[in-house]
Amino acid sequence: MAAETMATKNMPLAKAINESLRRALEADPKVVVMGEDVGKLGGVFRVTDGLQKDFGESRVIDTPLAESGIVGTAIGLALRGYRPVLEIQFDGFVFPAYDQIVTQLAKMHARSLGKVKLPVVIRIPYGGGIGAVEHHSESPEALFAHVPGLKVVSPSDASDAYWMMQQAIQSDDPVIYFEPKRRYWDKAEVNTEAIPDPLHKARVVREGTDLTLVAYGPMVKLCQEAAAAAAEEGRSLEVLDLRSVSPLDFDSIQTSVEKTRRLVVVHEAPVFFGSGAEIAARITERCFYHLEAPVLRVGGYHAPYPPARLEESYLPDLDRVLDAVDRALAY
Amino acid sequence: MAAETMATKNMPLAKAINESLRRALEADPKVVVMGEDVGKLGGVFRVTDGLQKDFGESRVIDTPLAESGIVGTAIGLALRGYRPVLEIQFDGFVFPAYDQIVTQLAKMHARSLGKVKLPVVIRIPYGGGIGAVEHHSESPEALFAHVPGLKVVSPSDASDAYWMMQQAIQSDDPVIYFEPKRRYWDKAEVNTEAIPDPLHKARVVREGTDLTLVAYGPMVKLCQEAAAAAAEEGRSLEVLDLRSVSPLDFDSIQTSVEKTRRLVVVHEAPVFFGSGAEIAARITERCFYHLEAPVLRVGGYHAPYPPARLEESYLPDLDRVLDAVDRALAY
Amino acid sequence: MTVDSSAARKPRRSAAGKAGTTGTPSTTRTAAKKSTEPELVQLLTPEGKRVRIAKNARNAKNAEYARYVADITPEELRGLYRDMVLTRRFDAEATALQRQGELGLWASLLGQEAAQIGSGRATRPDDYVFPTYREHGVAWCRGVDPTKLLGMFRGVNHGGWDPNGNNFHLYTIVIGSQTLHATGYAMGVAMDGADSAVIAYFGDGASSQGDVAESFTFAAVYNAPVVFFCQNNQWAISEPTEKQTRVPLYQRAQGYGFPGVRVDGNDVLACLAVTRWALERARNGEGPTLVEAYTYRMGAHTTSDDPTRYRHDDERAAWEAKDPILRLRRYLEASNHADEGFFAELEAESEALGKRVREVVRAMPDPDTFAIFENVYADGHALVDEERAQFAAYQASFADAEGV
Amino acid sequence: MTVDSSAARKPRRSAAGKAGTTGTPSTTRTAAKKSTEPELVQLLTPEGKRVRIAKNARNAKNAEYARYVADITPEELRGLYRDMVLTRRFDAEATALQRQGELGLWASLLGQEAAQIGSGRATRPDDYVFPTYREHGVAWCRGVDPTKLLGMFRGVNHGGWDPNGNNFHLYTIVIGSQTLHATGYAMGVAMDGADSAVIAYFGDGASSQGDVAESFTFAAVYNAPVVFFCQNNQWAISEPTEKQTRVPLYQRAQGYGFPGVRVDGNDVLACLAVTRWALERARNGEGPTLVEAYTYRMGAHTTSDDPTRYRHDDERAAWEAKDPILRLRRYLEASNHADEGFFAELEAESEALGKRVREVVRAMPDPDTFAIFENVYADGHALVDEERAQFAAYQASFADAEGV
Ligand SMILES: Cc1ncc(C[n+]2csc(CCOP(=O)(O)OP(=O)(O)O)c2C)c(N)n1
Ligand SMILES: Cc1ncc(C[n+]2csc(CCOP(=O)(O)OP(=O)(O)O)c2C)c(N)n1
Ligand SMILES: [Mg+2]
């Protein structure tokens, strides 16, 4: 473990976002935080804990219970020069706001021929694995990545969570920031004086030679575990943390696949029309002569996210990832 | 041309849907048609022309201007035993209803462990090519196909339009029925006594040996034209009309690709995270050793649908399809 | 500043925040009523006294509704009491089961028993109910086995009862959605020429959702036989009702063209009366009504919530004085409508219910994993079939491996 | 039947469809007002006479607003007249250009000139306007070059002016969305401590959208300085206003806690006065106001529409008698506020405007095809860059081919 410098702190992912929001609120009076229960309560996951106390009710705003209203008024605030950071309480509750996101937020910069900019960040805790009730465990990122005008990112650890939030807020584009809720409590070193990677660049989190595993958000840790397990069987897996779903860093994936010649994509969202499809299609096109096996995908089934007692069977796990690895290596 | 029997009529695609709705309204008192301007006006494309006159205001219902309300109340009507057929006026206006579609309509059958069924059809005129203003030319089918619980279909000609509407209404599942608005005026023979193909089965509309073109809705005609043009250059293209986007008939695509060994997918929607991605990913997996070239995709760019004067450049056209064919054949 | 107050808006000319200082009210202008002490329909005081129905100004409103419970019998009153006690007991048991790890979550109705039992008992079997996720008392009135409510909180299903079994729809988690389903269902009832009515429950927080507004519009335009029953329990998780509206919620209806009424949500008699009235309106073809039951969520939002972060204990204490069960007990006792035997018997029944709930929940099996693939579609879907088969093969591969 | 009438609901006990027959109204119950002849603010009669501001019952309301235009000068009146005439002329020119194939579509404001000019002229330069797609008259008041409005209807862009150039946002096609943008913008104005105001335009049809309701809620809760200006032109394409509401739309505001007022939308003076009042309220920190301008869409919904399918000519004829331009002209003439020279000069100006519009539109170039890839993102996006490059190569391949 690196020694903690003044700028380096060990903290959970949720706290890293909190610190990042705090820094943004301090640095720029135009940054405002909005959402349901983000104020006194500090959010149901406490990601905004203490912010209203320190920055006041006009900077950290408890909104009416209306997601379309949250995004719609944030667009207006952005037009006025503000930089709103919105919280959608859970993945399954972003849909009332979908119209404002898709028809307004995503398109207004283009509609205005570049005259207006909408630097709006939408934070969405997403994914399963926490034993929650319906609508609290979904992974809707593909539904945003397909929409031109939006950027979609998802950090996998506290350090990225901190820095990617800084970058998302600084971006002049709307950014959908998916937070891997089951990793909220995972700790990592955060260096608040580091020079971060570009927001949309993938990162090799483990080097390997036999096969590439790509993932983002909550599945990165799983892929690292899978790579560790495979290593015990003498297989060298490379793990790529995509970090960004739109744009996708195809160059980095290509570089890796040209080396390993095999690719498995892992995400929680249903496989059908999911991120894995786009990655498989494009990487197959880019690396047609390099691939020894088809790109395989591990993800959710084409079924509504199941009740909690079934989520272990629904979600990709170590066995399912390793099974896909085996199948890819068998080609 | 087949001689017109009593059951066979030549009619435009829009009229075929109108006739199909009429038949359904006649056959089943539980069928109701709902939407903005579907009554006296008969819809902005006249697809419901004359229906309110003949079936009354309680069967063909002009609704308030609120898409979430339309879908939400239709769910309630379906729970009461009705079979609502909804019209969304244009593709770009389905998003206010997206929450009701994704979180309620798609999931309620599963949520109730099969106890309730929601036979709701949502008609959406979609796609470009008619020189319209913003939000009137989009192709959002991928945003529905990714959602478990929904079925997504799109006819390409009048006969399919007629029969697929019959089948969609008879289905006990919610069906998103995408109507290729720029083909509304294209005529074809409709045999109202035929035995139709299954709703979710693709159809070979032109046989060929060198490469397979797959499309649905408005792009089928374009692919047929491309195949005809290619034939003049001595290339034999097979054209598959998918008809259904969820489920996708991978078996039929596979059968074709095992023969032709090359595949190009064409749709109007943006390529990124579009149908082509899913088709490319799965067909590459299924036909890994058969494919001589990567699956290529022709579709919209990752940009909001442009103003009308630019749509020709945005949309797949003969040249772009043939260019992709050339590239695939060059492998 | 706009968000909390307008005092910071310096350049403003007149006193900020004071509504109505520009110009004067008029007939065409609809001025906002100030929300002070809520003016509500009450038939039973917190002390358990029947409100006099003399037609003086203050009580005139009560008289109109009082006739809907004028002939209520002691037995019926004991029935309401029993409903509330058993509901509360069930609720407490569920909370305990969550603490013990038997449930993943629980949304307690503590404090809202009168609103739920009063309204629920006003419904007829052929009426249809669309609840939120907290209507355990209404479910009780509809005859839904309470243990069925626990499946979704245990995580074994998303709703474990047949909605058509008791005309009680599944709990809906996406706030406000069900008000549109209720409205559509009510449109269908009217199209069928039936004289059933529909009742949609929602919360004070939900009142802000566009779907709820759209349901008001559809219900009004189609004159649908639906009662919108808003339990204003003062809180939407951590947000007080002032974050949703600046006037009493029942007034919302007026702008949509149907009546709204505020009732003491801790007074089971008043809730019964007002809901009967609203349902009768629906049956009579008079269309929708909004009922705001003014009540209080005495517990946490759910077992995941920590209300001490956002509200003071004394608030709860004040509401405890208005406890809906205590209130009716006082009345029953004072009027000699119930004797000690009744209370003792109920206590025993209550214990038995608790025991049964515990036993059923602890025995509740996990669903078969293949349930993931069931009921996704009514008519099937090729991909689901394919994935089910793959899953089976994958599962089998472990069995094989273990079998070796 | 529910959808058209409730007469078919046989089992109902009492007379169907009659509101309020169950029970009697009371103080807590908010009864629906019946929509009969609209009661509206009017300062200029259809015959062009100033309404007497005597404080009798019928006219009391007018008096309150009259003071907002009490000191209006003949020059200002001529200015309003000129605005309306030029706007109508521009609109007619655009309709003609659509017929000639120069535009793909046009949404005419014919008949709504007074509502737009009256309200538009009430705004200050620092105010911000969020229009729908029909606010050509408001755009005119804001100083937006009218030819800029035509780009989106010609299909060369989705909005061709800089919203911040004149504080006039782009036209919004998704019905109702802009009311939330306006509300958010107004929240920002208040947060800045500025005394500007915001005005959001929307139609009678739009009033049904959940977004509009949510904007009312946000505006009320945050006391945002925004005026909701609803042009009730009686139609949402083919649907009459009764398909959206059963009470007058201005009453909607009351349930959200702010005032609503109905104004004669064909009376430019009344629109000016009422909007000034509402904007003043906003500036004074008194929060939102709903103004319903009761007017009529005299033309088709758009050039694609055929109103003969759903409405009678005599309806239009009746509204022609209330023509906003004629009305002011009569007043100007009767009061000698304008002479023939003025009208003649205006006619010439009108002609010149028409000519300029024609010329500009005909010369309006198609955008460069690469514009597809521009402004998708402010900070760029790798995929857009890649696709742009591929597109360029693809385009170049034709040039090469042709070059050979
Ligand atoms: C669309 C949506 N947004 C957010 C949530 C998260 N959420 C669950 S309950 C709740 C508060 C609801 O308050 P209220 O309507 O007053 O009902 P109560 O819980 O008080 O009974 C919120 C914000 C949700 N379930 N659905
Ligand atoms: C969300 C949405 N649904 C449907 C439409 C199609 N549409 C365009 S204008 C219109 C009617 C609008 O009526 P109203 O709000 O009264 O405005 P008006 O056109 O009368 O000015 C409809 C249904 C749309 N643009 N947006
Ligand atoms: Mg509440």
Ligand SMILES: [Mg+2]
């Ligand atoms: Mg209108």
